[in-house]
Amino acid sequence: MRITQNMLHRTVLGDVLAARARLARTQEQASSGLRINRPSDDPVGAGVLAGLRGERDGIAQYTRVVSALRGRVGALESALGESNDVLIRARELAIQGANGTQDAASRAQIAREVATLHGALLAEANTETAGTRVFAGFASDAAPFVASGPFSLSPPLAPTVAFVGDSNEVRVEIEPGIQVSVGSDGRRAFLGDGDGDGVPDPGREDVFQVLADLWQALVNNDQAGVAAVLPRIDRGSAQLALERTAIGATNSSLDTAAQRLSQRNVDLEIRVSEVGDADLARVISDLTQQEAALQAGLAAMGRIVQTSLLDFLS
Amino acid sequence: MSLNGTLEVARSGLAVTALGVRTAGHNIANVETPNYSRQRQLLAAEAPVPYGNVQLGGGVTQLGIARVVDPFMQQQLLASDSSLGGTRAQASALELIEGVLADRAAGGLGSALTQLYDSFSDLAASAAPGASLERAEVRSSAQSLIDTLHRLDGFLRDEMQVANGQIEASLPRVNELLAGVRDLNEQIARSSLAGSPANDLMDQRDTLVRELASLVDVRVHEGNGGRIDVTLANGVGLVEGNQVRTLVAVADPNNPFDPRFARIGLQNGANVSDITSQIGGGSIGGLLRGRDVHIAAAVRGLDTLAFNVAARVNAVHAGGTGANGAVGDFFAQPASVADAARNLALAPAILASPDAIAAGLTSAPGDNRNAQALAALCDARAPIYVVGDSLGAPSGPTRSVLEHFASLVTDVGIQVRGMSSVRTTQEQILETLENRRDEISGVSLDEEVTHLVELQAAFQANARVISLVDRLLEDVVNMI
Numbered sequence: 001m002r003i004t005q006n007m008l009h010r011t012v013l014g015d016v017l018a019a020r021a022r023l024a025r026t027q028e029q030a031s032s033g034l035r036i037n038r039p040s041d042d043p044v045g046a047g048v049l050a051g052l053r054g055e056r057d058g059i060a061q062y063t064r065v066v067s068a069l070r071g072r073v074g075a076l077e078s079a080l081g082e083s084n085d086v087l088i089r090a091r092e093l094a095i096q097g098a099n100g101t102q103d104a105a106s107r108a109q110i111a112r113e114v115a116t117l118h119g120a121l122l123a124e125a126n127t128e129t130a131g132t133r134v135f136a137g138f139a140s141d142a143a144p145f146v147a148s149g150p151f152s153l154s155p156p157l158a159p160t161v162a163f164v165g166d167s168n169e170v171r172v173e174i175e176p177g178i179q180v181s182v183g184s185d186g187r188r189a190f191l192g193d194g195d196g197d198g199v200p201d202p203g204r205e206d207v208f209q210v211l212a213d214l215w216q217a218l219v220n221n222d223q224a225g226v227a228a229v230l231p232r233i234d235r236g237s238a239q240l241a242l243e244r245t246a247i248g249a250t251n252s253s254l255d256t257a258a259q260r261l262s263q264r265n266v267d268l269e270i271r272v273s274e275v276g277d278a279d280l281a282r283v284i285s286d287l288t289q290q291e292a293a294l295q296a297g298l299a300a301m302g303r304i305v306q307t308s309l310l311d312f313l314s
Numbered sequence: 315m316s317l318n319g320t321l322e323v324a325r326s327g328l329a330v331t332a333l334g335v336r337t338a339g340h341n342i343a344n345v346e347t348p349n350y351s352r353q354r355q356l357l358a359a360e361a362p363v364p365y366g367n368v369q370l371g372g373g374v375t376q377l378g379i380a381r382v383v384d385p386f387m388q389q390q391l392l393a394s395d396s397s398l399g400g401t402r403a404q405a406s407a408l409e410l411i412e413g414v415l416a417d418r419a420a421g422g423l424g425s426a427l428t429q430l431y432d433s434f435s436d437l438a439a440s441a442a443p444g445a446s447l448e449r450a451e452v453r454s455s456a457q458s459l460i461d462t463l464h465r466l467d468g469f470l471r472d473e474m475q476v477a478n479g480q481i482e483a484s485l486p487r488v489n490e491l492l493a494g495v496r497d498l499n500e501q502i503a504r505s506s507l508a509g510s511p512a513n514d515l516m517d518q519r520d521t522l523v524r525e526l527a528s529l530v531d532v533r534v535h536e537g538n539g540g541r542i543d544v545t546l547a548n549g550v551g552l553v554e555g556n557q558v559r560t561l562v563a564v565a566d567p568n569n570p571f572d573p574r575f576a577r578i579g580l581q582n583g584a585n586v587s588d589i590t591s592q593i594g595g596g597s598i599g600g601l602l603r604g605r606d607v608h609i610a611a612a613v614r615g616l617d618t619l620a621f622n623v624a625a626r627v628n629a630v631h632a633g634g635t636g637a638n639g640a641v642g643d644f645f646a647q648p649a650s651v652a653d654a655a656r657n658l659a660l661a662p663a664i665l666a667s668p669d670a671i672a673a674g675l676t677s678a679p680g681d682n683r684n685a686q687a688l689a690a691l692c693d694a695r696a697p698i699y700v701v702g703d704s705l706g707a708p709s710g711p712t713r714s715v716l717e718h719f720a721s722l723v724t725d726v727g728i729q730v731r732g733m734s735s736v737r738t739t740q741e742q743i744l745e746t747l748e749n750r751r752d753e754i755s756g757v758s759l760d761e762e763v764t765h766l767v768e769l770q771a772a773f774q775a776n777a778r779v780i781s782l783v784d785r786l787l788e789d790v791v792n793m794i
Contacts, residue, residue: 004756005345007749014745038416039727040409040734046416047724054428054716058692061432065439130440132680140680170680172439173689183680309760313767 008304016297023290029278030287036276049276056268058176063261066174066254069182073251075129076184080244083124083190083207086117087237090211093117094233097218097226104221111218115151118211122147122161125190135186136165144186145208156219158212163187167196174257180250189243192236207236317790319363319370321783326360326373327776333376334769341757349521351381351755353513381513384754388520389534391747395524396531396595398740403477403600404608405733410473411612412730414466415723423616424719426462427623430455431692437673438685449637449668453660456644460658463620467655470613471571477605478575482563484529484598485578489560491526495519495544496558503539511540530561531595546592550580562586570652571610578602608729614652614701615722621654621699623715625708626691634672634684636663641672651701692716 028037039046096102097110126143127134136144144165151158163186170183188194192204200206210232217225334355344350356379360372415423433455437448498519505512523544526532532552535543544553552559563576564586578593579586593599624645631644643661648654663670674681698710698718713721 002753002756002758002761004752004758006756007752010745010748010752014741038412038730039723040412040730041727043724043727043731046727047720050424050720050723051717054424054720057428057432061435064432065435068436068439132440136680138674138676138678138680140678166678168678168681170682171686172682173435173686176693179686309763313763 005304005308009301012297012301012304016294016301019290019294019297023287023294026283026286026290030280030283033278033280034276035278045275049272052268052272052275056265056272059261059265059268062173062175063258063265065172066258066261069172069174069180070251070254072129072132072134072182073247073254075127076134076182077244077247077251079124079127079134080184080189080240080247083121084237084240084244086121086124087207087210087233087240090114090117090214091230091233091237094214094226094230097214098223098230100223102223107218107221107226111215114211114215114218118151118158118208118215121190121207121211125161125186133165135184135189137168137183137185138170139165140170140183145190147208151215153219156216158215160212161191161206161208163191163193174254175260178253178257180253182250184243184247189240192239203235204239205232205236207240210236317783317787321780323360323371323373324776324779324783326375327779328773330355330357330374330376331769331773331776334772335766337379338762338765338769342759342762345757345759347517349517349524350757351383351513351517351520352757353379353381356380378510379513380511381516382755384751387747387751387754388523391524391744391751392527392532392534394740394744394747395527396599398737398744399528399597400531400595400600400603401733401737401740403597404604405730405737407473407477407601407604407608408726408730408733411470411608412726414469415612415615415726423462423466423619424716424723426455426459427619427716427719428692430459430623431689434685434691435689437671438682438689446668449671449673452671453664453668456660456664459623460645460660463616463655463658467613467616470609470616471656474571474575474605474609474613477601477609478572481578481598481601481605482576484601485561485563488526488529488598489558491522491529492544492552492558492560494522495526495542495553496556498522499537499541499553500556503541506540516540527596529596530593530598546589547594548592550589550592552580561589564588571613575605612722612726613655616655617651617653618698618700618710619655619715619719619722620658621648621651622708622718624648624654624658625699625705626694626696626715627688630684630687630691631672633687634675635677636670636672637677637679638667638669639677640667640670642670644671647705651699651703 029035036042036046036049093110093114097107102110122145125135125145132140133142133144134140136142142164144163145161146164147159147161149157149159165186167185167187168183169181169185171179171181173179185194187196190208191206192200193206194201194204200209210229214226214229214233216222217229337353337355341352356377358375358377360375362369363372364370430452433448433452437452440448498515502512502515502519505515519542523532523534523542526544531547533545533547533549535545537543537555541555542553543551543555545551550559551557552561560581562579562581564579565574566577567573569575577588577590578598580589590602593602624647628643628645628647632642635641640663642663644664646657646659646661648657659665661670673685675683693714693716695712695714695717697708697712699705699708700710703709
């Protein structure tokens with residue numbers, strides 16, 4: 001076989017170029033830390049990776065949604081809690097007012113505080129967070145509870161409170177396929193009217209009406225009337241507590257979701273890393289090996305240039 | 315027998331040896347000349363001279379100088395040049411598409427797509443009058459998806475223009491090479507008519523043909539008088555005798571991307587026949603495939619993505635009601651899958667006011683049901699619209715939009731990987747062929763130098779014969 005100088009050059013040059021190309025790939029892996037830097041590095045792996053990254057992005061979005069909902073659910077929970085506090089205070093006042101030692105003047109005094117409590121309860125029922133009235137259903141841009149007017153003493157007249165929101169539940173997906181309700185039906189919670197017929201359901205109370213009736217009885221110095229309101233306050237209180245339990249359940253599903261999402265995120269990160277990240281130990285060892293190969297190739301190249309028959313002829 | 319005859323024999327030896335040094339020198343001088351084939355002397359003993367009843371040797375004569383070639387090697391090299399030229403052009407088109415679709419840098423198509431669905435989800439999570447912020451975010455996410463699609467589509471179309479420009483720019487070079495082959499053909503024919511094959515001109519012609527093959531896949535056939543004929547793969551002649559047919563760029567009014575894109579025509583007198591489909595290899599063939607197959611498919615890939623996103627979002631969006639009571643599409647629905655990426659835009663109502671975004675089934679400010687449904691589209695699987703489908707009749711496989719995007723990227727990845735491994739193989743094949751050619755035709759300095767040493771010795775020996783004859787003649791003269 002004839003071997004010419006050009007053949008040697010071509011072969012060594014080809015090998016050196018191939019070694020450089022391999023080295024460039026390995027260096028890219030070392031510097032980016034990624035095994036797959038473009039789909040063609042491993043088309044199947046890249047497909048798997050795209051799926052995993054998509055899923056991870058989805059998880060990140062759900063996590064964002066969950067934390068955004070916390071404010072709203074928290075506002076609901078505290079509004080219901082504080083409404084209950086209002087009823088507890090009203091109960092104390094009712095017990096006070098039902099006491100036989102009170103006279104008309106002191107009952108009128110108590111009535112004034114009851115009127116204030118009525119206002120506080122109305123404020124709680126119209127709670128707003130981030131521009132949203134949480135008890136208003138879909139009609140969330142306006143106060144859902146509207147009082148017919150102020151308390152007036154001559155003649156003694158308590159306002160009635162009407163619900164102008166709607167009873168739709170605002171539901172949000174917090175995990176794939178899992179939706180939670182992040183609003184509370186204000187008519188059911190405060191007016192005791194779950195079926196929407198305009199009057200409290202059996203065993204339920206319109207808590208505004210309860211306070212109005214208490215005020216009326218106090219203003220009328222009607223001791224028996226005041227005493228009659230007491231069990232209704234208890235029922236209203238239980239009704240708000242029930243709503244609050246439901247919201248508490250939502251809150252704890254947010255907690256569980258957040259936990260599950262973060263666990264899932266960790267799992268996905270591990271999978272993404274397994275599929276897409278470079279094994280640095282191997283990359284570095286490849287790098288050393290390929291550098292040595294390149295140097296050997298370059299050394300061989302230098303050698304060919306030097307040796308020829310002419311060196312040995314005088 | 316005379317001493318003078320012996321002198322004549324030695325003289326022929328000296329002359330042939332000197333010519334041998336000349337040939338070896340020519341070989342050494344051309345050691346780096348591409349496609350140079352080493353030459354060697356064809357020697358023969360001179361016709362013998364009868365002397366009495368014996369035949370006396372008459373010295374040496376040089377019959378000619380021949381190139382050392384394997385006639386089949388050139389054909390293999392041409393085929394290899396053509397396939398490598400084509401593969402290189404295709405691989406670079408595919409690598410470019412991969413760069414456009416693959417999504418390592420931020421601002422890529424994949425993240426723009428995800429962001430749109432995320433913004434629907436944000437809107438659903440905070441459906442409230444204050445959601446004007448989220449509505450604006452939905453609109454700007456959609457706008458940035460549209461901008462990304464427009465940018466990538468424009469980029470790919472620019473690359474089509476570049477490929478087209480390269481095709482058009484290559485044709486004059488092809489014609490130049492064809493004319494060069496024709497001219498060399500004539501010179502070689504004249505020279506071989508005169509009895510001496512023009513070795514160096516043949517090497518030059520081989521070089522031209524190889525460059526030609528790297529541009530277009532051509533075949534070479536032996537013609538008469540040392541000429542060669544150059545034809546396309548299907549036998550249509552480009553150089554026949556002293557006839558040359560040139561290639562011309564013909565604008566293609568039916569091209570769906572740009573009616574100015576060139577097809578390849580063969581100028582045959584006043585007629586031009588379309589031979590685009592005959593050109594499969596060479597860089598022109600590769601550029602044609604890159605432009606008309608690979609980049610075109612990538613543009614259509616973006617189109618299907620844009621059309622499917624628009625169709626699916628619109629279908630859900632039109633079922634809801636905007637905060638301002640508006641009912642309608644979210645994207646201006648592209649008329650066809652083809653060019654959907656280029657034509658994608660927001661619906662005029664959405665452009666006019668983000669309040670037209672249908673977050674709810676009703677216009678109630680807290681109604682988030684439709685936004686929830688829009689966010690769910692991200693993972694929803696349905697038959698995909700493919701090129702040629704009309705709205706309402708998708709005929710593709712059942713996939714989510716993100717899966718469709720991932721499959722586009724994976725397909726390109728597989729093609730790039732396949733094409734670059736073909737390229738590596740073909741580079742190795744070409745290297746092997748070049749080495750085989752060199753093994754036969756290449757100049758080996760060691761060999762030439764050894765040959766020079768031999769020639770030097772031969773020259774000295776011939777000179778010694780002359781000096782011996784000289785002394786003999788002197789002796790004869792002194793005897794007188």
